[in-house]
Amino acid sequence: YLLKDLSCKIRTAGHDKKPSRLVALFAGCVIFAFTSTGCSTTAPQQSSSRFLAWSDAQPAYRLQTGDQLSIVHPYSPELNQDVTILPDGRIVLPLVGAAPAADKAPEELAQDLENKYLSELKEPDITVIPRTIGPMKFVVGGEVGNPGIFTYTGRIGVVEALFTAGGFEDTANRSTVALIRRSEDDQPMLKVIDVAAILSGTGTEADVPLQQYDVLYVPKSTVAEVGTWVDLYITRILPFNRGFSYSLNKTLE
Numbered sequence: 001y002l003l004k005d006l007s008c009k010i011r012t013a014g015h016d017k018k019p020s021r022l023v024a025l026f027a028g029c030v031i032f033a034f035t036s037t038g039c040s041t042t043a044p045q046q047s048s049s050r051f052l053a054w055s056d057a058q059p060a061y062r063l064q065t066g067d068q069l070s071i072v073h074p075y076s077p078e079l080n081q082d083v084t085i086l087p088d089g090r091i092v093l094p095l096v097g098a099a100p101a102a103d104k105a106p107e108e109l110a111q112d113l114e115n116k117y118l119s120e121l122k123e124p125d126i127t128v129i130p131r132t133i134g135p136m137k138f139v140v141g142g143e144v145g146n147p148g149i150f151t152y153t154g155r156i157g158v159v160e161a162l163f164t165a166g167g168f169e170d171t172a173n174r175s176t177v178a179l180i181r182r183s184e185d186d187q188p189m190l191k192v193i194d195v196a197a198i199l200s201g202t203g204t205e206a207d208v209p210l211q212q213y214d215v216l217y218v219p220k221s222t223v224a225e226v227g228t229w230v231d232l233y234i235t236r237i238l239p240f241n242r243g244f245s246y247s248l249n250k251t252l253e
Contacts, residue, residue: 051190052183059184060105062212065089066134069101071113072127082131095120106130138210140165142218143172157207159198161216172218174199179208180215 063069065085071093073079083091089102096116101109106128117124135151138161145166156164158179168174174196181189197203210216 051180052187054189054191055183057184059182059211060107061130062103062105063101063109063130064134064136064212065102067101067130068132069106069109070129070131072129073121074125074127075123076121085134136210136212138213139215140218141215143169143220144218145169152210155209157209158193158216159195159207161210162195162218165216168218171220173220174218176219178215178217178219180217181211182213 063085065087067085069083069085069091071079071081071083071091079094081093083093085091085101089100090098091101092098093113096113096119099109099113099116104112110126110128113126113128114124117126133153135153136156137149137151138156139149140161141147144162145168147165150161150164152161152164158177162168162177175194177193177195179191179193181191183189193206193208194203195206198207
């Protein structure tokens with residue numbers, strides 16, 4: 001079964017010298033899960049929950065470690081400052097000190113900062129402007145040569161991401177590659193991509209650009225295997241809503 005091979009092969013990839021706490025948590029939890037299952041050959045059980053319906057709507061950008069920001073006070077320009085989100089996900093500002101910034105939309109961070117500055121300013125008005133975006137991260141698992149966590153800058157599509165992870169194994173089902181993405185509400189959505197059609201030139205529109213923390217999974221047989229893999233190794237790791245569980249619609253099996 002694919003869980004046996006995946007659990008024995010997955011490892012952290014890319015060139016992050018100081019990976020974010022999210023990625024470090026992913027790697028740690030995956031290793032723990034694999035070692036505690038001992039690369040078991042037991043057949044995976046069918047999941048009892050479901051993914052959200054897929055939406056192509058572009059979610060609001062969420063800040064991440066390494067992003068460079070301008071914190072602008074229109075009515076108190078002496079407090080204007082350019083900052084970089086630190087590896088712990090925080091920024092440090094005059095008067096109020098450290099503030100969490102990673103995984104927030106710029107508008108959300110601006111509101112948080114206005115609340116922090118209430119003790120220092122009468123009517124704080126703050127704008128957060130992203131200046132430089134840090135590297136994005138995605139995960140590739142299943143029947144590829146080098147499963148793991150990868151970083152990239154700029155645009156990367158499904159096919160390029162899969163080849164970044166070492167390309168397909170001979171056992172891969174190239175017609176049912178699963179793309180898992182968190183929704184605007186931090187819940188997981190699933191899209192099945194026929195990469196074989198993309199490579200043949202008949203389905204190139206499916207080679208969509210990846211977004212932050214996207215997961216690509218290449219099964220051995222049907223996409224129905226993905227639900228169990230997500231339940232076991234992704235549910236408590238990627239930044240989805242913790243109250244949401246995972247599975248696949250029967251129509252996708």
